[in-house]
Amino acid sequence: MLLQPALSLDLSALQRRPVFTSRARVDSHDLVAREFSDHGLKWCSGAVDTALSKVRIRQLQVFLLQYGAEVEIRPRPFDDFVLVHLSLSGVAEMVSDGVPIRLPAGAAALIAPRRNLHMRWQQGARQLILKVPCPLLRAWAPESLLNDTRFVHPLVPLSAVQGQQWHFLMQSLLHVSQQPVESTAHARWVEHMESNVALFLASCAQALPVPKPGREEGCGEPAAPQMGLPASHGSLSDAGRLDRLDAYLHSRLSAPVALEDLARAAGVSVRGLNQLCQRHHGTSPMALLRNRRLDAVRARLLQQPSPCVTDAALEFGFGHLGRFSSYYRERFGELPSQTAGG
Numbered sequence: 601m602l603l604q605p606a607l608s609l610d611l612s613a614l615q616r617r618p619v620f621t622s623r624a625r626v627d628s629h630d631l632v633a634r635e636f637s638d639h640g641l642k643w644c645s646g647a648v649d650t651a652l653s654k655v656r657i658r659q660l661q662v663f664l665l666q667y668g669a670e671v672e673i674r675p676r677p678f679d680d681f682v683l684v685h686l687s688l689s690g691v692a693e694m695v696s697d698g699v700p701i702r703l704p705a706g707a708a709a710l711i712a713p714r715r716n717l718h719m720r721w722q723q724g725a726r727q728l729i730l731k732v733p734c735p736l737l738r739a740w741a742p743e744s745l746l747n748d749t750r751f752v753h754p755l756v757p758l759s760a761v762q763g764q765q766w767h768f769l770m771q772s773l774l775h776v777s778q779q780p781v782e783s784t785a786h787a788r789w790v791e792h793m794e795s796n797v798a799l800f801l802a803s804c805a806q807a808l809p810v811p812k813p814g815r816e817e818g819c820g821e822p823a824a825p826q827m828g829l830p831a832s833h834g835s836l837s838d839a840g841r842l843d844r845l846d847a848y849l850h851s852r853l854s855a856p857v858a859l860e861d862l863a864r865a866a867g868v869s870v871r872g873l874n875q876l877c878q879r880h881h882g883t884s885p886m887a888l889l890r891n892r893r894l895d896a897v898r899a900r901l902l903q904q905p906s907p908c909v910t911d912a913a914l915e916f917g918f919g920h921l922g923r924f925s926s927y928y929r930e931r932f933g934e935l936p937s938q939t940a941g942g
Contacts, residue, residue: 609688609728609767609770609771609774610771610774610775611664611728611774613655613774613775613777613778614653614654614655614662614663614664614774615653615664617653617654617655618651618652618653619631619635619652619653619654620650620651620652621649621650621651621652622648622650622651623647623648623649623650624648625641625643625648625911625915626910626911626914626915627650628641628648628650628667629641629914631650631652632650632652632665635652635654635661635663635731636675636683636731637675637676637678637679638675638676638856639673639674639675639676639855639856640672640673640674640675640852640853640854640855640856640917641671641672641673641674641854641915642671642672642673642674642854642915643669643670643671643915644669644670644671644672644720645669645670645723646668646669646670646723646724647668647669648667648668648669649666649667649668649669650666650667650668651664651665651666651668652664652665653665655774655777656777657773657776657777657790657793657794658790658791658794659732659733659735659736659794660730660731660732660733660736660773660794660797661730661731662728662729662730662731662770662773662774662777663727663728663729663730663731664688664726664727664728664729665726665727665729666724666725666726666727667721667725668723668724669723670720670721670722670723671720671721672718672719672720673717673718673719673720673721674716674717674718674719674851674852674854674855675713675717675719675855676856677713677714677715677716677717678711678712678713678717680733680734680735680749681731681732681733681734682710682711682712682731682732682734682737682751682801683710683711683712683729683730683731683732684708684709684710684711684729684730684732684766684801685703685708685709685711685727685728685729686707686708686727686728686729686730686766686767686770687703687704687705687706687707687708687725687726687727687728688705688726688727688728689705689724689725689726690705690721690722690723690724690725690726691703691704691705691721691722691725692719692720692721692722692725692727693719693720693721694709694711694717694718694719694720694755695716695717695718695719696711696712696713696716696717696754696755697713697714697715697716697717697754697755698754699754699755701755701757706763707757707758707763708757708758708762708763708766708767709755709756709757709758710751710753710755710756710758710801710804710805711754711755712750712751712753712754712755712756713754713755714750714754715754715864716861728770730770730773730797732797732798732801734749734750734751736794736797736798737751737798737801737802739795739798740794740795740798740799740802741798741799741801741802743802743806744798744801744802744805751805752805753805753808756801756804756805756808758804759807762804765800766800769793769796769797769800772793773793773797776790776793838876838879838880841866841867841868841876842866842876842880844865844866844867845862845865845866845873845876845885847865848861848862848865848866849862849888849889849892850892852889853892853893853896853916853917854915854916854917855917856917857889857917859873859885859886862885862886862889863885873885890927891931893916893917893918894916894927894928894931894932896916897912897913897915897916897918897924897928897936898928898932898936898939900912900915900916901936901939901940902939907940908940909936909937909940912936913936924936
């Protein structure tokens, strides 16, 4: 999967178009989410040194992104776009719908999750990312989409030969981004490059086995032991369902979660999940999730010297600070600021 050395790319077009740089965790999360999708972001080790640059070529967007620190990222499934990651430095590990991949420097892959995505970027990892809208794929390569909406595979690793071609395509796009559209002929040339990207990605996908019917509807998910995602559920007792639910809740404390996600993790219907939680916890599934997140915030405030209440609340999914304070006081009998103040 190794390409020609990624560092040989001329990135000057991106370096002249910074979106932001930040050493603040909350700002980093919010500003990256605006460009891609809502996501959970866990900071693991190392200093925060986030930098994002961006250029647009008609419908395509090219990003240069780094976090500095080691991070775990859990985005929502993509809404009508796919991403192609080219690792410039460091290592990025990803599991898309249960399919794992490891991207060392010089490796590339297309990522199009339909159910879940979990990424871990090592310290110093830097990624060159192309955001490709599905309408572009529909126009030029409809065979690459399932039901005209989702890419046919959740993850497509690029081979060595494909990687060399992708390297060339990315460099061409970066060069084109610096040239103003001054004529009809030039505009048609740029459109031709867009179509080449769509057709290239479709050709890469066609080199993989066709997914079995039912996978696309979430009827099964391969195991992914490398990243600790839930395996298929099978026949479970209440205890087994609760164990799976607890593991999923713990893994998504910082990520967006829907009621259907919790039901799928436990291996039951939404109605069955409500009954399960009421029977064993005396509360609703979403209230259970909120309580787990409140517990995580309290642990953070008690463990860290001079903790920041806002940072802790945002890290664990509480976007409305007023409601967060109310929930916190109801659960623990004191305000979060009192916990933080010792």
